[in-house]
Amino acid sequence: MTPPIQPIFRTGRVVATGLARTTGAALLLTACLSGPTGGPEGRWIDLTHPFDAHTIFWPTEEGFVLERGAGGLTADGYYYEAHRFRSAEHGGTHIDAPIHFGAGRWTVDRIPLSRLHGPAVTVDVSLACDADRDYRVGIEDLREWEAMHGRLPTEAIVLLRTGFGRFWPDRIRYMGTDERGAVAIPKLHFPGLHPEAARWLVEERQIAAVGLDTPSIDYGQSRTFETHRILAAANVPAFENLANLTALPARGFAVVALPMKIRGGSGAPLRIVAIVP
Amino acid sequence: MTPPIQPIFRTGRVVATGLARTTGAALLLTACLSGPTGGPEGRWIDLTHPFDAHTIFWPTEEGFVLERGAGGLTADGYYYEAHRFRSAEHGGTHIDAPIHFGAGRWTVDRIPLSRLHGPAVTVDVSLACDADRDYRVGIEDLREWEAMHGRLPTEAIVLLRTGFGRFWPDRIRYMGTDERGAVAIPKLHFPGLHPEAARWLVEERQIAAVGLDTPSIDYGQSRTFETHRILAAANVPAFENLANLTALPARGFAVVALPMKIRGGSGAPLRIVAIVP
Known part of the structure; x- marks a missing residue:
């Protein structure tokens, strides 16, 4: 496996003054510009599980399949390999687009990039x-x-750190x-976000997005998916099956979450990283 | 369609002094921290074509298929939709992992994040x-x-701007x-990168990655894929079928390129954005 923690910007240093109150953005600055020449070492942390035969999907879904194609030396003497794959939208580390539970809401290709990056926090539950x-x-946890x-x-x-990420991929x-x-x-049976807390995050704190290290933003025993529906109604995306949340501080970092751009998709595989000063 | 240009960090301002010589990183700072309270308006520009039935793949590949699943009101009275999809690794806006043409080189899940973001330039050809x-x-163009x-x-x-991006999706x-x-x-018939120039970029300029707005980093008439092989041997990823390169300046911006994390993949769908001050 690739180590999840990678150094960022390999050169350069900046001294910043006059920082405004947006701590998330200010710390992103540090993360962007620190490097071997001095200052704290910025890190990009991969919050993404890989897609393979063990990737966890909803029990009613088939899961991820890599259909191996060519692989080896060609007649012309050079190495070549290329494959195909198939997948459900909602499995592994993925995004729920608002249309997943909200008629007329954003499909995954229409989610503005402004909802897919920004200052981030980790709530340890x-x-x-x-x-x-x-x-x-x-709400009390928040x-x-x-x-x-x-x-x-x-x-x-x-980001909600339930600790269940450590069980992956043991279903x-x-x-x-x-x-x-x-x-x-x-x-x-797995934890999720209470509908009342979802409503509070949307209405009282105007969050851009919410994510967690379980299969679903509604807990496992939900049958009505109210949390999904509240988030969808407000066009707030959810990130599910996140990895490595234990590597994150409580605040003062940034997240960039870029889904596969499936036109008309209700969700998609997501590559999500944290930038920690 | 979602407009490709999105404002970034919505609040905050910073005054930076003492910038080192890494202009790319320095300007990323500006992009990260500018906002409505002052300073230049940072923009995130999506360099990604959506995946749909018109997405261009190599002529020997099937292309992208969205298999529509549930969609509509459930018996319980709430809206729900979810789909599946299938695709070749190498089509639409995607990444070539070094193993695509390099035995033993990185698969897509093993490419370090440090190769997937950094200061970027646009070479207009x-x-x-x-x-x-x-x-x-x-080499002369460079x-x-x-x-x-x-x-x-x-x-x-x-990033090589051939101008062919404007023809998408007219095959x-x-x-x-x-x-x-x-x-x-x-x-x-489409433009690409000459093998000699690929070697120069790898050996003389130690690039992290290279991308362009055509179907392949080797030009259409290549039969030996030498450019792919040179890049692969040096573990340098290539980004193909990029969109919106005409929106980019020659230098002074950053790119974040996050592929779907397919374990053992020789390539993958890529979501790639530019951050322009």
């Missing part, structure tokens, strides 16, 4: 989720975060079952 | 390509760029033929 696989992150770290930035990308530990098909649905 | 569909960008704009930054992302104008299968190969 792993203790509560360890105690209760069906935990739903509530208020507690603010009490410790200050008010959430406007248009923030909010039983990660989502509660390794059965496939509709029979598995009642057996899904 | 559109006049030469208008005059000759089989034009190959040479030296001419340096004479006008200064030496290429080390570990730069070099005849873009690649010389709309025929499919092996019979189309001799009829491919």
Whole structure:
């Protein structure tokens, strides 16, 4: 595996003064410009699980398939390989476009880039989720975060660290079952975001996007997907099955989340990185 | 369609002093931190064509297929849609991983993030390509760029603007033929990068990656794919079928290029953006 942590900008240094109050942007500056010549070492951290035969999809989906094509020396004496693949939109590290649960809302190709990058925070709810696989992150968790770290930035990308990312790709530990098909649905147990907290993030904090390290932004026992519907109605994308959230600080970093640009897609594979000073 | 140009970081301002010589990084700073409170308006420009039934693939490939699944009101009264898709690795806006033409080189999931972002330049060769569909960008074009704009930054992302992006998705104008299968190969006519120039970029300028607005980094009449092989041997990724290169300045901007993380992939769909102060 590629190590998830990579140094960024390999040269250059800047001294910045006069920073305004946007700590996220200010720290992105540090991350952008630090390097071996001095200053803190900026890191790009990959929050993406790879797509392969073990990638976790919803129990009713087939999953990711790499159809291997050519591979080897050609008659002309040079090496060549190329493959095809197929996948559901909603599996592995992916984005839910608002249209997934919102009629007339953005398809994945229409989500503005401004919703796909920005200052980010990590809300650690792993203790509560360890105690209760069906935990739903509530307004109180978010208020507690603010009490410790200050008010959430406007248009923030909010990442919920449930700790379940450490179970990947063990389906039983990660989502509660390794059965496939509709029979598995009642057996899904993993944490998610409470609908009331989703409404608070959208209405009171005007977040840009929200993500977490479980298969779905609604918890495993949801049958009505209210959190999805609240986010969709507000055109707020969700990032699911995130990796490496344990490598992130509580605040003071940036996220760039770039989905495959599927025209008319309700979701897509997502490559998402954090830039940490 | 989503407008390709989006404002970035919506708040904040910074005054930077003491900039080192890395102009690309320095200008990324401006792009990161400018906003409505003052300073130049930073823009994120999407260099990605969407994937749909018209997306251009190599004539021997099937192309992108969205298999529409559920879509509409459920029995429980809420809206839901979700789809599946299939694709070749090498079509539309995509990345060539070094293993595509280099035995033992990086697969797409192993390309370090440091090769996928950084200071970028645009080399405009559109006049030469208008005059000759089989034009190959040479060392002289690159030296001419340096004479006008200064030496290429080390570990730069070099974008070649052939002008052929404006023909997308008209296959005849873009690649010389709309025929499919092996019979189309001799009829491919579009510009690319000359192998000697590829070697110069790798050995003399230590570039991080190279991209262009045609179907392949080797020109359409290539039968030996020497440019691919030179880049692959040096573990330098190539970005193909880029969009909106006409929106870019010659230098002073940054690129972030995040491919779908296909384990063992020889290439993948790429979402690529430019950050222009």
